[in-house]
Amino acid sequence: MSKRSKCAMRMVADSFLPYHNRTGKTGILGQVGILGHRLTTAWNVGHIGGTPHLQAMTTETQANHAEANANGHAQTIEALYELSCWDFRTGELPQALTGAAADLLSDIGWDAETGTPDSLQEAVTQYAQEMPLSVTVRSDWHFPGESDEPAEFQIQMSWGGPSCRIIGVLDRGSVAWQSGCRPVMQHQDWFKPWTEISYDINTDALLWFCEQFYYGE
Numbered sequence: 471m472s473k474r475s476k477c478a479m480r481m482v483a484d485s486f487l488p489y490h491n492r493t494g495k496t497g498i499l500g501q502v503g504i505l506g507h508r509l510t511t512a513w514n515v516g517h518i519g520g521t522p523h524l525q526a527m528t529t530e531t532q533a534n535h536a537e538a539n540a541n542g543h544a545q546t547i548e549a550l551y552e553l554s555c556w557d558f559r560t561g562e563l564p565q566a567l568t569g570a571a572a573d574l575l576s577d578i579g580w581d582a583e584t585g586t587p588d589s590l591q592e593a594v595t596q597y598a599q600e601m602p603l604s605v606t607v608r609s610d611w612h613f614p615g616e617s618d619e620p621a622e623f624q625i626q627m628s629w630g631g632p633s634c635r636i637i638g639v640l641d642r643g644s645v646a647w648q649s650g651c652r653p654v655m656q657h658q659d660w661f662k663p664w665t666e667i668s669y670d671i672n673t674d675a676l677l678w679f680c681e682q683f684y685y686g687e
Contacts (some may be wrong), residue, residue, distance in 0.1 A: 536632030
């Protein structure tokens with residue numbers, strides 16, 4: 471084992487360009503979780519040419535925080551979608567909500583006694599649009615002089631370690647959703663590649679969330 475090792479932080483540029491969402495904001499603030507690696511070093515007696523020496527053995531003990539972070543975003547999206555479909559009627563008992571949706575409703579601050587279905591939809595939409603750090607698009611290959619309309623989108627949910635994003639294809643400004651072409655939610659940690667989440671997110675909820683943003687014409 472060498473006496474020194476150097477780690478280079480790699481930053482990947484996807485050539486995405488910032489685009490305004492329906493609220494007119496490009497850099498919507500959100501929460502970013504920054505979790506570092508915890509390294510444990512032990513010493514082991516080895517031999518080089520018959521001479522005893524100490525070898526440093528470093529082991530990584532970090533849990534998969536990136537996947538846990540992404541799963542949390544996915545579950546919040548599902549709870550928002552549930553609230554957007556909630557059968558709320560003034561003066562009548564609404565259908566029961568799951569625990570996650572009920573907790574999110576409390577965070578949103580919407581009051582069932584004084585609120586209306588329209589005010590609930592507005593609160594849910596605003597919450598969804600303020601979740602990402604950014605919404606960006608990029609064009610596809612095209613001949614010089616041709617229109618460079620957006621072909622792909624990226625919704626950055628968190629950045630750093632861990633990171634989370636949603637990527638997908640656009641069809642004339644709308645989210646493409648057909649066989650073999652669907653938005654994908656991914657996570658990434660330091661020095662790791664982007665990986666699709668293992669959590670089985672509700673596809674209707676993911677599509678609904680992606681449609682809350684403006685990607686251009």
